Amino acid sequence: RSLQGKFILIFIALVIVTNGLFAVVGFSRENIYTANEAVEAATFLGNIMQRPAAAYFDNGNSEILDRIVAYRTGIAVQLKVTLYDANWWRLWGDETRIPPEGFPDLRRVKSGDQLNGSGIINREILFPLNVAGRLLGTIAIGIPHVDLLRMRNTGSEFTLILILGCIIGMSSAILLSRSLLEKLEQLTDAIESFGKGDYSVQVASTDTGEIKDLADSFNRMALTVQETFRENLQRNRIIDEKLQELWEIYELTRNMSLSVEFGVILEKFLEKAQTLSFSCCGQIVLQNRYSQKLEPAVSSEQLLNVVHHEVYENALNSCFLDGALIEAEIESCSMIFVPLIAANRVKGVLFLSKNDRHGYSDGVRRFLETIAPVAASLIENAALYEELAIWNQHMKNILASINSGLFAVDRKAQFIVNNEQLRNITEAGDFSFIGAGLKSFCEHIPDRNFAAELSATVENYLNLIFAKEPEELRVCKELELNVKTGKRVVEILLTPLYSNSDIRGVVTVINDISEQKNREQQMIETEKWAVLGRLAASVAHEIRNPLVAIQSLVEIIGDEVQGDLKEHARVVLGEVHRLNRVVAELLSMVRPEMAHLRKCNLKDIINELLLLVRHEAARSGVKLVVNFPDDLRQVSVDAEKIKQAILNILLNGIQAMKDGGQIDIGLSDSESRLQVSIANNGPEIPPDLRERIFEPFFTTKASGTGLGLAITRKIVELHGGLVELESDAVRTEFRIILSHGDVNGQADR
Structure with a gap:
């Protein structure tokens, strides 16, 4: 046979054997990896679910657990996850799976312990939950049979094919000539090294023909794979750097967004930028909203050397005006200026420097250029929030400084704003205006008549301004308000609340005009x-x-x-x-008078008066009854004038009881005042006459002058006292109240 035929035969055998072995090895590795991956996935899943599971025991919220299970991928999707309490009661997850040997004692279970499974589950991996020494429960993750079965089947196939491959290889080696095997031994070694990951291997070929072509092809393939591997490594390195930058940006944004305090945000941003850029000196310079000047907002502990300030100032101004990154190097110092741009406007400049002359790397520059707009937006939002808080405080101070009660309600009579004086004037107590309406506020006003009138007035005004075309509608109304200290007269002023040109509600001002009326x-x-x-x-x-x-x-x-x-x-x-x-x-009545005060005993004065009116009272069938305390302090009065004041009241009472009756005269003394009470059981004085009864020339008697009670009040007021009147169907009582001391009657009246 020719060498070409031998090469073809050997190549075919090697291709069959090698491809078969690689296929078996790849499939076997996949199956083995699948089994190991299932265990690793279960272990990883159990570890990351520890903290959410503990949180579930605290607040019962399974949102994070559900999200972890929902976002599983790969082999983890087939795993069965169940959360048990300390008594093996299922709380969350897949159905309960009972091991053949039963549930173990959780106190003896360690994280990662495995149990035999039941049904479709081959094994259970347990992850106990211990928080602060307290056993809460456990996470059980079941691995189905299918993955281990695939692993066993793959192992059998691997063994069988490996044996067959060996037999075929050995048979081919025996059948082929040893000379050809020797020539291919070098190429075989190279292939083995290549398979182990040595992509730099090369085959030295001195032969000619097909063997040399094969060696050259292998060498070219090895060079191509080596270059591709290097490119992939470089690409992965760049991807890792980008991911790290994104993670740092995320961390910076998250930390800065957790605070709304302007100074805290600036400090966090500068600290992060300084750390990630390996800088020793940093500063954030912002434009003042009012003076438009660049001013340092926050600086690092280490400051820039004084000799570099001129370069610093020039570069800082250029960066702010041009809105571009600027680097400067001087002596042994490298500086970088990054513009903080938000909404296409430069808000400030981030300055960093370090003690070397090598400058900043491209990665650092890209990172700073990436985080600068994000930080600028957060800084702008924080500045606006701080300014809004200042204006809000100004508004609160203004409202607190207004002596009148003020509030604004919307068209549904819900409170928009109010001041504290409103609660003081109406004596509404500790009523909370947050989210409240006018009706609920009026329910807390003690004077129910005033509350009803106020509510009706505001609601009618709301109906009026929203029913008509917008115009200058103002309403002024006076109401009486009864409070603990007496009666007040208040003025209600109502005016529309505008938002641009639209009416949003009504502004109501409540002025206490009692002193003005007095x-x-x-x-x-x-x-x-x-x-x-x-x-x-x-x-x-x-x-x-x-x-x-x-x-x-x-x-x-x-x-x-x-x-x-x-x-x-x-x-x-x-x-x-x-x-x-x-x-x-x-x-x-009209002559200017002065009270000539001296210490007197009112019991003696009243006893003298009783002698004067005794016969008049007897003729009218009126009985005079006195009630004086044993121990009564003297009071500084003008005896003759006080005698005249009391006499006028006594005579009026006698004349009012035509059919006879009784007059009770009493004295009561306290630390600060003395009170004379003169009461009779005559007819009631109508309410509409009680205020007018002290007016000059007002009388209900045919022969009266209408001056008696007017003179009485003038005399009492001359002494700095007051006269009170109460009358009903059973009893009419006059009370003269005088203060202790020598403060009365010292001025002409």
Whole structure:
């Protein structure tokens, strides 16, 4: 046979044997890898599920466990995963699988222990859950029979084919000439080395013909594989670098996004950039929103050498103006300036430097250029959040500084904003305005009438402004508000709340105008007394002189006539005396007075008054009852004026009880004040008359002057006290309240 025929025969035999062996070896490795991969996949799956499983025992949330199982790939999809508690009760995962020997004692089980399986499961791998020394349960991962069966079948096939290959190889070697085998021995060794991973192997061929061609082909193949392998290594290295950069960017973004504090974000960003670029000095320079100047926002502990500042300033300005990365080298220092760009605008510059003259690598530059826009966006968002927080605090300070109650509601009467003074004015207590509506707020206002009126006013105004075309609609309304300290008069101002040109709701301002109303009332009273003063002066001048003449003539006539004429003269004289008394009382009301204070015992003053009115009370069938404490401190008063004030109340009470009755006079003393109470069981004073009863010239009696109670209040106020009145169908009570001390009556009134 020719050498070519021998080569063909040997080549065919080698191809059959070699390809068969490689196929068997590859298939066998695949099966063996599948079995090992199943165990490794089970071990990996059990390890990564430890922490989510422990969290499941704490909060019952299986979201992470479900995601891990859902995202399985490859051989891990066929694994059975079940979570048991410490008593082997299934909590989550696939159905319960009972080992043939039963469930073991979990306290003796270690992570990775294996049990025999049952059914389609060949074995169970256990991963106990121990948290802080406490056994929670275990994760059981079952490996099905199919993978191990494939491994055994593959092993049998591998053994059978290996034997057949050996037989065929040996037969071929025997059949072929030893001379040809010797020539191919070198090529065979090269192939074996190549198969072991030595891609640099070369075959030296001195023969000619087909053997040389085969050796050359092998050498070319080895060179091609070696070059391809090198390219793949380089490509994998680049991919690893990119993945590392992406991971670092993710970590940086995640850490920065966990905080909204502007300074913390800047510090984290600078620290990360400085660490990953192997820099010893770093700084973040931002543009001031107001001055538009570049100002350092955060710097590293180590600062740039002073001699490099000129280069630093020039490069910093160029980087900010051009928006491009700039590198500078001077002496033994390398510097890099990276623009922080967000929304196509340069917000600042990241500066880094290190103590060498080799500059920064391309990888570092690419990394810094990649993270700079991300960091710029986070920095911009944090700056906006900080500015918003400052404006929000300003708004809170403004609202807190307003003395009026203020709130704004939307069209559904839900609160948008309010201040603390609103709660103080309405005495709404600890009501929370967050997410609340106007109705729920009004339910917490103690004065139910005011609450109902406020709610109706705001709701009607809302209906009004949303029903009409937008225009300047303002409403002002006065309401009475009863609080713990008394009665207040409040002014309700309502105006639309605009958002651009659209009405969003209503702004309501509640002003406490009680003091303003009191001042207005005082001005009215002052003007009234001024008019009365002028009137009294005119009356005294124009009436008293004629009355003196009339009185003299009537007295003369009364002395000269008899009978009915004398009686008539007496009546006229009585009316003249009454007119003189009215004029005297009127002058007493309007004349400026000062109380001359001295220490007095009110019991003595009242006892003197009782002697004066005793006969008048007896004629009207009125019983006088006193209730004085044994120990009563003296009080600084003008005795004559206080006597007049109490006398007017006593006489009014006697005159009001035409059918008789009882008047109770009492005294009560406290640390700061003394109270005189005069109560009778006469008719009730109607509510509409209780305020007017102290006005000058107001009377319900046919012959009254209407000045008695007005004089009483003026005298009490002259002493710095006050007069109170309560009246119902059973009892009418006047209370004169005086303060202890010498502070009363020291000014002209």
